[in-house]
Amino acid sequence: MTRLTVRGFRYLPWNMTGQMRHLAAGLLGLVLGLLALGPALKPGFVLAYDMVFVPHPVFGPATFGLLGSAPRQVPSDAVVTALTSLVPGDVVQKLLLLAIFMMACVSAAALVPSERLLPRLAAGACYTWNPFVAERLLIGQWAVLLGYAALPWVVRAAAEAGERGGGWRLIRALVPAAIGGFAAVLISGLTAVIVAASRGRAVGRVVPAIIVVSLPWLVTGLLRGLPADTSGVGAFAARADTPFATMGSLLSLSGLWNAETVPSGYGSIVPAGVWLGLVVMAVAGYALWCRSAWWRGLGVAAIAGLLIAGLGAAVPGLLRVAIGLWPAFAVLRDGQQYVAPLAVLIAVGFGVSVDRMVRANQAWTAVGVLAVLAPIAVLPALAWGAAGRLHAVGYPADWASAREIIAADRTRGDVLVLPWASYRSYPWNGGRRVLDPLPRYLDRRVIWNDAVTVGTTTMGSEDSRTRALDPVIRSGGPLPVALGREGVRYVVVDAAFDRGRLAGAELLVNGPDLQLYRIQDLRPVPEPEIPRWIAVLAWIVMLSLTLWSFVAPTTTLVTLFPPLHQRTP
Amino acid sequence: MRIAIAAVVGALLACVISVGVVQAATSAKKDVPLQTLNNYGTR
Numbered sequence: 206m207t208r209l210t211v212r213g214f215r216y217l218p219w220n221m222t223g224q225m226r227h228l229a230a231g232l233l234g235l236v237l238g239l240l241a242l243g244p245a246l247k248p249g250f251v252l253a254y255d256m257v258f259v260p261h262p263v264f265g266p267a268t269f270g271l272l273g274s275a276p277r278q279v280p281s282d283a284v285v286t287a288l289t290s291l292v293p294g295d296v297v298q299k300l301l302l303l304a305i306f307m308m309a310c311v312s313a314a315a316l317v318p319s320e321r322l323l324p325r326l327a328a329g330a331c332y333t334w335n336p337f338v339a340e341r342l343l344i345g346q347w348a349v350l351l352g353y354a355a356l357p358w359v360v361r362a363a364a365e366a367g368e369r370g371g372g373w374r375l376i377r378a379l380v381p382a383a384i385g386g387f388a389a390v391l392i393s394g395l396t397a398v399i400v401a402a403s404r405g406r407a408v409g410r411v412v413p414a415i416i417v418v419s420l421p422w423l424v425t426g427l428l429r430g431l432p433a434d435t436s437g438v439g440a441f442a443a444r445a446d447t448p449f450a451t452m453g454s455l456l457s458l459s460g461l462w463n464a465e466t467v468p469s470g471y472g473s474i475v476p477a478g479v480w481l482g483l484v485v486m487a488v489a490g491y492a493l494w495c496r497s498a499w500w501r502g503l504g505v506a507a508i509a510g511l512l513i514a515g516l517g518a519a520v521p522g523l524l525r526v527a528i529g530l531w532p533a534f535a536v537l538r539d540g541q542q543y544v545a546p547l548a549v550l551i552a553v554g555f556g557v558s559v560d561r562m563v564r565a566n567q568a569w570t571a572v573g574v575l576a577v578l579a580p581i582a583v584l585p586a587l588a589w590g591a592a593g594r595l596h597a598v599g600y601p602a603d604w605a606s607a608r609e610i611i612a613a614d615r616t617r618g619d620v621l622v623l624p625w626a627s628y629r630s631y632p633w634n635g636g637r638r639v640l641d642p643l644p645r646y647l648d649r650r651v652i653w654n655d656a657v658t659v660g661t662t663t664m665g666s667e668d669s670r671t672r673a674l675d676p677v678i679r680s681g682g683p684l685p686v687a688l689g690r691e692g693v694r695y696v697v698v699d700a701a702f703d704r705g706r707l708a709g710a711e712l713l714v715n716g717p718d719l720q721l722y723r724i725q726d727l728r729p730v731p732e733p734e735i736p737r738w739i740a741v742l743a744w745i746v747m748l749s750l751t752l753w754s755f756v757a758p759t760t761t762l763v764t765l766f767p768p769l770h771q772r773t774p
Numbered sequence: 775m776r777i778a779i780a781a782v783v784g785a786l787l788a789c790v791i792s793v794g795v796v797q798a799a800t801s802a803k804k805d806v807p808l809q810t811l812n813n814y815g816t817r
Contacts, residue, residue, distance in 0.1 A: 463816070464816050638815065658813045658814060
């Protein structure tokens with residue numbers, strides 16, 4: 206048994222097998238999660254860009270993607286709503302965020318082909334604490350990170366998909382990505398298909414598994430149609446946030462399109478250079494010493510992911526043509542997220558390199574301990590709520606008042622949110638940008654401008670009701686009568702807006718953080734909605750097969766209920 | 775007398791310029807947040 210030569214550590218079990226090694230990695234992931242989130246773990250909600258949690262979410266057609274914008278929130282919103290019926294919403298958010306850190310550390314550690322604990326923990330730390338996690342956390346895409354956290358499990362399951370019960374195991378591994386939704390499933394699915402194909406078999410099991418876990422958003426997305434908007438190609442293309450150009454940034458697992466989500470101090474030459482050096486060392490270690498069943502497939506998936514990530518930046522015209530031909534190619538616009546399989550490769554390569562180092566000379570064990578801490582030392586800005594950029598806040602009292610009034614009203618009619626934009630920088634949220642939480646906060650159909658503006662580029666709305674109301678609101682004229690004709694019962698103003706345009710509407714809440722108006726005369730407008738039974742069927746099939754995947758592969762009725770004399774006390 | 779007139783004119787000019795600068799700065803401050811506060815982000 207390899208033992209650390211430093212006194213005081215020599216009796217620690219540095220070689221671990223079985224469940225204990227998962228426990229060690231899980232504890233490390235928990236510590237890293239606590240360290241990264243810091244003030245975000247205080248009571249309240251962390252509201253940052255796409256990360257929107259509310260105290261009392263309710264199930265509605267929008268939760269399942271039946272109306273409104275494209276079903277990006279399916280099924281993550283449904284899962285959060287279900288969990289919030291059991292525990293408070295802010296607790297749900299913190300548990301999910303901590304789960305991401307723990308899962309990422311455990312899954313990456315488990316993929317390292319070594320019995321030693323240090324290399325596994327080094328891989329876990331590397332996978333959990335890097336620019337990809339930092340930037341996606343800062344932009345609030347917890348659902349993408351959920352799939353990212355389980356990606357190493359998907360790699361192993363895809364490599365073993367040809368074995369007995371392999372398809373069911375893959376479905377189990379895909380569950381976190383399935384909860385995350387379409388972006389998480391696409392990244393995991395791409396990786397799984399390539400890994401399975403590299404083994405020359407089992408693609409026939411991998412593809413159905415991916416389709417099964419995608420059904421809730423796939424069915425609603427296909428039936429409603431996807432917008433063919435090419436304007437986002439340039440806006441969401443990867444960008445250079447290090448001195449090493451766009452591809453160097455992507456190789457470093459950074460390069461997210463949004464300049465505001467770069468961790469503080471990361472982009473300068475020293476930290477970015479040291480991190481890139483570690484990345485190059487890890488890739489070299491992977492190429493030289495990793496020879497697991499999935500090594501070739503993961504290598505191809507990482508290269509493919511890197512190429513896709515650079516597509517929007519290197520050849521935007523090609524991506525625009527592709528989206529014009531088939532709008533579904535729009536999923537490649539935010540290309541940086543496809544470096545996730547490269548992150549798995551780097552983490553495993555990092556672990557394998559540490560393993561070689563420790564195996565060569567026990568005196569290097571102390572250096573191995575430092576290797577576990579290296580990612581944190583290189584990227585300290587992720588610590589403590591990403592250097593204070595993630596904070597928990599409470600929703601203002603005005604919001605609760607508006608919610609109660611709207612919920613108590615039995616008269617039909619929709620809610621309109623003004624000002625006419627999708628993101629907000631509320632003073633009560635420290636001015637941090639966040640997707641307007643009102644559509645999730647209120648217990649009614651909410652019409653809001655889901656058109657997204659990046660810099661000076663605006664991507665069009667995906668909601669037919671929004672498009673219908675757009676000219677009315679942009680006209681600059683009085684609103685109540687026109688809104689009443691479009692079926693609007695309430696108008697909520699949660700940021701600066703010319704309130705003179707709402708003269709004639711009844712002012713119900715007039716607080717500093719929100720104003721609520723009621724329009725008396727309205728004409729209900731029928732909502733274009735896809736048949737609900739199709740969505741229900743998709744959910745039933747997905748849930749049934751996912752639940753069955755936890756029972757089917759390893760157990761039969763005989764092993765579930767063994768004879769009494771075979772049972773162990 | 776000339777010095778007094780120059781002082782008065784200078785004071786008036788300084789007032790006008792400072793008010794103009796403050797106005798311009800204030801309006802610029804208003805414009806920028808109104809345009810970008812509701813954006814998803816910047817590249």
